[in-house]
Amino acid sequence: MSSPTRYAPCASPPPHRGRTAMNVSAHVDTFARDHLPPPEQWPELRFDLPELRYPERLNCAAELLDQQTDPERVAFRTAATTWTYGQLRARVDRLAHVLTADLGVVPGNRVLLRGPTSPWLATCWLAVLKAGAVAVTVLAQQRPQELTTMCEIARVRHALCDIRAVDDLAKAEIPGLRITPYGGDAPDDLLKRPAPGTPYPAVDTAADDVALIAFTSGTTGRPKGCVHFHRDVLATADTFSRHVLRPRPDDVFAGSPPLGFTFGLGGLVVFPLRAGASALLLEEAGPRQLLPAVAAHRVSVLFTAPTAYRAMLDQLDAHDVSSLRRCVSAGENLPAATWRAWRERTGVRIINGIGATELLHIFISAADEHIRPGTTGVPVPGWHARVVDEEGRERPDGEPGLLAVRGPVGCRYLADPRQGEYVRGGWNITGDTYVREEDGYFRYVARADDMIISAGYNIAGPEVEEALLRHPDVIEAAVVGRPDEARGHAVVAFAVLREGAARDTEALRAFVKGELAPYKCPREIVFLDALPRTATGKLQRFRLRTGETPSVPSTDRR
Known part of the structure; x- marks a missing residue:
C-alpha cells in the first residue's frame, strides 16, 4: 500500500452563511451540483x-483508504472471513477501474447501491467515491415504487446491486437504468x-464536490435527497467519532443500521476506517444476531437503536459481552431506564446521540x-445547538422549543422546495422538540411533525397513507404513531373503505408490504366509517393518536 495521500495546507475557511x-469541480456530470x-x-x-480545515482538493475515499500504512491490518470482517486494508484497497481500485473503463461511469454520475450489509457493498461505495461519482445507497428492503422515485429525483442511470436484491430494482420503472449485479x-x-x-488514482475531487445523496422521507411522503460533500463525510468522523466516541485502532465495530442509513454508514464504514480499526459487517443484525456476534468476534464498539438494547437485556446472560467498551444509541429517544439497565448488566455506559x-x-x-441519563447530551465539538420558537427566537x-443546529455539515436538499422549511435563519431546524437544561444539556421531548420513529426507523405517516390509498378499496386513510413499549412507537393505520368492500386486514397489509419496505407496514389497522375531521375538513390526528375515534367496527394487531 502506498503512503497516505498528502495535501497542500490551506487556510481555515471562515464561518459563513450560505455558500x-x-x-x-472535478465532475463531468454536474447535475448534483x-x-x-x-x-x-x-x-x-x-x-x-x-x-x-480541509484542503480544497479532497477525495474522502482515498483519505479513508490511503491513511493506513500497514496493509495487513484487518479492515472488514464477516462471520466467515476477514479483509485486510491491503485487500480492501486492491478490491476498491479494481471496481473503480471497472466502473470507469467498462461501465462508462464518469465523475458526477449518480450510482445506486443496493444490497444487504456486506464488505462488497462497502467496497462498491468506496469505489464509486474514489472514481469521483456520487453514491446513492438505498435499503435492500425498498420496493419498486420507492426506488423509482429516488432514481427520478437523483437522475440515476447506473446501479450496482447484490444479485439477491436485483428483482425489485429490475421491476422499477427507471428509464435508461443500467443494473450491474454483484455476487x-x-x-x-x-x-x-x-x-x-494496478492502483486506481483517485479522481481529484474538490472538497465540496458531491460525494453522496442520502434519501430520507420527510413529513410528506415524497423522499428528500440530502446532498453531502467529500469533506462532510470526514467531518462526521472528525467531530463525533474523534471527540465523543474516541475509537482505537484495535476496536472492532458492529451494529444493526444498514449502510443505506447514514447512522450505519458512519458507524460501520467511515468511523472504523478513519481510525484504522475494523468493522464486522453483518447481513442480519437484529437483537438475536448481535449478542452472539459480539461474543464470537470480540466486538468492542456497538451501534444500534434503543429498541435493540431493550430487547437484548433479557439475552445477556447467555453471551459474553465483556469485549464491549463503547455502545452508541441513536435513531430514537433512549429512555433513562434502558440506559441504567444496560449499565447495571454490562458495566457500559450507552452513548446517546x-x-x-x-x-x-x-x-x-x-x-x-x-x-x-434521560438527556441526549451536549453539542458535539464542532457543532452548535440551541432551542428556538417558530420565529427563530x-x-x-x-422551556421546550424547536431544536436548531449548525456546524461543519448542513442541510442541502437536491432540487426540493422544502429546503426553506429545514433551514431558517442560517440554522438547521431538525423537526424535534427539545428542552435545554440549565446545565447546558439537551433533553428530547418529541417529534414536532408527523414522523413516526419505530424501532430506530423513521417512517413518514403520509407515505404510508399514500400506499394505502393506492389500494382500490381504500377511499380515505390516516396513519399515526402510538407509544409502544417494544418499539418506541408503532405505526397505526386508519382506513375508510368503499361501500361493500370487505374489511380484510391481512389482504390490506399484504398490499402495503408490496408497496413499501416491510418496516413501514402498519402494526395495527383500524377500519372506520369516517375519519375524524374539523368543521373545515381538517383531519384531527390527535383523536387518532389517543384512540378517540368516531367508530371502530374492526381492528387488528400484528
Whole structure:
C-alpha cells in the first residue's frame, strides 16, 4: 500500500452563511451540483476545529483508504472471513477501474447501491467515491415504487446491486437504468469483469464536490435527497467519532443500521476506517444476531437503536459481552431506564446521540462521566445547538422549543422546495422538540411533525397513507404513531373503505408490504366509517393518536 495521500495546507475557511465561491469541480456530470439549493438557502457552516480545515482538493475515499500504512491490518470482517486494508484497497481500485473503463461511469454520475450489509457493498461505495461519482445507497428492503422515485429525483442511470436484491430494482420503472449485479455467477457480474490489477488514482475531487445523496422521507411522503460533500463525510468522523466516541485502532465495530442509513454508514464504514480499526459487517443484525456476534468476534464498539438494547437485556446472560467498551444509541429517544439497565448488566455506559440524514450523523451527544441519563447530551465539538420558537427566537432554558443546529455539515436538499422549511435563519431546524437544561444539556421531548420513529426507523405517516390509498378499496386513510413499549412507537393505520368492500386486514397489509419496505407496514389497522375531521375538513390526528375515534367496527394487531 502506498503512503497516505498528502495535501497542500490551506487556510481555515471562515464561518459563513450560505455558500461562498465553490471550488473548481472535478465532475463531468454536474447535475448534483447544479441542483443544490440557492446560496441564500444554505445554513451557516462552521469550521471551528483545526481538524475541520480541509484542503480544497479532497477525495474522502482515498483519505479513508490511503491513511493506513500497514496493509495487513484487518479492515472488514464477516462471520466467515476477514479483509485486510491491503485487500480492501486492491478490491476498491479494481471496481473503480471497472466502473470507469467498462461501465462508462464518469465523475458526477449518480450510482445506486443496493444490497444487504456486506464488505462488497462497502467496497462498491468506496469505489464509486474514489472514481469521483456520487453514491446513492438505498435499503435492500425498498420496493419498486420507492426506488423509482429516488432514481427520478437523483437522475440515476447506473446501479450496482447484490444479485439477491436485483428483482425489485429490475421491476422499477427507471428509464435508461443500467443494473450491474454483484455476487452472482454470470460472466457480466461486477466481480467477474476483467480489470487491471494496478492502483486506481483517485479522481481529484474538490472538497465540496458531491460525494453522496442520502434519501430520507420527510413529513410528506415524497423522499428528500440530502446532498453531502467529500469533506462532510470526514467531518462526521472528525467531530463525533474523534471527540465523543474516541475509537482505537484495535476496536472492532458492529451494529444493526444498514449502510443505506447514514447512522450505519458512519458507524460501520467511515468511523472504523478513519481510525484504522475494523468493522464486522453483518447481513442480519437484529437483537438475536448481535449478542452472539459480539461474543464470537470480540466486538468492542456497538451501534444500534434503543429498541435493540431493550430487547437484548433479557439475552445477556447467555453471551459474553465483556469485549464491549463503547455502545452508541441513536435513531430514537433512549429512555433513562434502558440506559441504567444496560449499565447495571454490562458495566457500559450507552452513548446517546441525535443525528439526522440532513446533517449526516450525530451532533448532540455525551460519553463516559459526562453522560446524563434521560438527556441526549451536549453539542458535539464542532457543532452548535440551541432551542428556538417558530420565529427563530431562542427559548429560555427549561422551556421546550424547536431544536436548531449548525456546524461543519448542513442541510442541502437536491432540487426540493422544502429546503426553506429545514433551514431558517442560517440554522438547521431538525423537526424535534427539545428542552435545554440549565446545565447546558439537551433533553428530547418529541417529534414536532408527523414522523413516526419505530424501532430506530423513521417512517413518514403520509407515505404510508399514500400506499394505502393506492389500494382500490381504500377511499380515505390516516396513519399515526402510538407509544409502544417494544418499539418506541408503532405505526397505526386508519382506513375508510368503499361501500361493500370487505374489511380484510391481512389482504390490506399484504398490499402495503408490496408497496413499501416491510418496516413501514402498519402494526395495527383500524377500519372506520369516517375519519375524524374539523368543521373545515381538517383531519384531527390527535383523536387518532389517543384512540378517540368516531367508530371502530374492526381492528387488528400484528
